[in-house]
Amino acid sequence: MKETADLDTVLGKAVTILRAFRSEDRVVSLAELVRRTGLHKATVHRLSGDLVANRLLDRADGGYRLSGGLFELGMLASLERSLLEVAMPFLQDLYERTHETVHLGVREGHDVVYVAKIGGHRQAKAPSRTGGRMPLHCTAIGKALLAYADADLRREVLTGPLERRTPHTVVAPGILRRQLQHVTETGVAFEQEESAVGLVCVAAPVLGGGDEPLAAISVAGPRHRFRPEGHVTAVRATAAALGSTLSRRDLLR
Amino acid sequence: MKETADLDTVLGKAVTILRAFRSEDRVVSLAELVRRTGLHKATVHRLSGDLVANRLLDRADGGYRLSGGLFELGMLASLERSLLEVAMPFLQDLYERTHETVHLGVREGHDVVYVAKIGGHRQAKAPSRTGGRMPLHCTAIGKALLAYADADLRREVLTGPLERRTPHTVVAPGILRRQLQHVTETGVAFEQEESAVGLVCVAAPVLGGGDEPLAAISVAGPRHRFRPEGHVTAVRATAAALGSTLSRRDLLR
DNA sequence: CGCAGCGTATCGCTGAACGAGACGAAGTGC
DNA sequence: GCACTTCGTCTCGTTCAGCGATACGCTGCG
The missing domain is CATH 1.10.10.10 (Winged helix-like DNA-binding domain superfamily/Winged helix DNA-binding domain)
Incomplete structure (x- = not known):
């Protein structure tokens, strides 16, 4: 790398x-x-x-x-742009339902790149930025992407070094593997202060029928008042709706 | 140029x-x-x-x-980014109040550059894009920026060629000048299908105390159902709130 | 004062970038 | 099938753009 x-x-x-x-x-x-x-x-x-x-x-x-x-x-970059344009209304809806920080991210290498981040006045101070990167293994979006990704990639990440970002970052491959399996079973991924202290998060993959997820969506909030479990349905529904809209068009990479 | x-x-x-x-x-x-x-x-x-x-x-x-x-x-470009981060919550609020397409734009030369565009499923099909450009004279945001801009710039634009984008584009300097004066009197600018047929728009400048407006905000919708007059208060209030927030921080360019 | 760190300017040397051109593959019309 | 076009790729000798060592003036600091 x-x-x-x-x-x-x-x-x-x-x-x-x-x-x-x-x-x-x-x-x-x-x-x-x-x-x-x-x-x-x-x-x-x-x-x-x-x-x-x-x-x-x-x-x-x-x-x-x-x-x-x-x-x-930068805004001319086409993949991100077309994805963004289609996704925006869905992200808006999700924001209105939750009034928490909403993310849209795609995978690039062993990182997630945030394509959009929207939030209101009350948003959690997350380290994420539109256009920014985070390791896959310590974010909800990253885990959602990883769980549905190619097995080779998953192995690569699991066997590679897992950078510790906070005391809560999961750096044990075994635990992470089990978490990823749980993601495929439930359709949602969680993060408990693994990328930033005080931040919790729930994410769902945007599947388009292809081998790899097209993107992932998450809702994040501060730990002291935010219950990610309460937003599972909303996130999952939004991701599913976006996924079928995207695959209806030919935006499959 | x-x-x-x-x-x-x-x-x-x-x-x-x-x-x-x-x-x-x-x-x-x-x-x-x-x-x-x-x-x-x-x-x-x-x-x-x-x-x-x-x-x-x-x-x-x-x-x-x-x-x-x-x-x-591109997302690292700092001015746009810091503006965007501060403005986002305000734009979200405005969107929730109106549920129409919301724009944030800054001036660059004789153009407006859109820094953000948010909208739901029902959004008007506008020619604007985040990161895209439009001439100042044919958009609501542009007129809002122009009306509060330096007199020299205003003269430049008014005496220069005014490109016709639609049959409704105002290309007569006299009419445009009167419109701009009206903008400074009322605090809001309108556009009636001047950049795209079927699109109407209302905008307000984001003033930060400096010589020039920091940005401008607009709400746009399709002519057949959208009444820009109904959103004057919301747009003006949002722009004012954003302006005072921005000038409280030292983001004055 | 002396020194350090900064932005800027100068100036030969050299190899990176140049464009003309060749080439094969793929498509098109006859 | 053949002639012709259009495309992407590659080669090659020429040359000038980019190179970095060095120098200079400025500012702030001990």
Whole structure:
């Protein structure tokens, strides 16, 4: 699972610079980019200038920041977009029924990528972000995806290292395997503070008839007042409705 | 208003290729990319390969398609993101009150860029897309932004060419100017099928105390059943609440 | 003052990127 | 079947864009 792009090509370096930005920082200085990327100072300087010229980066006070042009480009990505457009009404309904934080995620490698996150004023402070990633094994969405995924993938994840995110993260392959089996039996997956302390979650896979689930939907809330069991029906119904809508269209990847 | 990026640099060419994708197409063939970009066939071929290696593009059956990696990158763009995160709950509330299509947009040049679009099963088929653009003069959001914008910008737009999108698009500067004045008097802007036939819309600016509005919010619906006047209060209240929340934090650009 | 860290600018060297062109495969019309 | 087009892929010699070492001016700090 190599993270780094090809640094021998201009394009690889440019992408490396872009990916050096993290969600938490507003602006990043040139020096910081040099540190994070390991590229030569002059190179970062020059490429950043090019990136600004191409509207992928903006100059800001203390350095650079990802530009709105990048946002526009990202929203053109077709798979995520068509999935999102079809799913949005269903997610809205689910939100109205629960008034809790609703997620839509797809699998990419051993991670879940969140395609949408909607919530009201009362939403739980979850580490998830639209466009963000989380390991499969420590989120409800991830477990829902994994339970219905290809057996090879499941084995890969179970035998690979299971990163501990909180004291409650399940890092024992045996326990996780049993949980996944339970998911296929009940159709829903749970998470009990496994990705973030205080956060509990229930998810259901969006099945489209193909080998792998198309996505998964979850409802999350703070542990002290949120009972995931109470939303099993809603989540499962929403996921099923979305799944049949999607497979009626030919959005099967 | 030059559209084309710098074609003398690898980066410019790469971005040109990425921007050659439109929202409507799922996959684009190499030949089509060559046609749209005007680049040499070998160049597009080579660069596309590099873009795939850097996870900005995916190979698909008939050619290429924008990759999920680009989506992830785009969602990192900070201004849009922080605005979006704060605004989401307000948009949710507005949706629940109206159950019509809700938009959030910011100004970029002479266009509005939609940062969010939420709607249920009954939503009007609007040409807007999250991450998409529309001219300022023919949308409710655009008029709301324009009416409260800098006088120079307003003059620029009014004296520049006003593209006709539908038979109802206001292309007479005089009429548009009067409409904008009315917007500042009432605090809301309307659109009557000016960007798409059958679509009507009401919008309010999100003011943060600075010179320019931070964004604008709109509610849209199909003309035959949707009365924008009925949602004036809701839109205005939502925009005001969002504005004061935003200015309480230091998200002023 | 001296030093450190920053952004920016200069400048030869070199290999990455260039585009013309060749090639085979697949489709189309006759 | 054949001629012709269109497509994706690959090769190859040329060259200029990108490279990084280095230098410079600025700012803040002890």
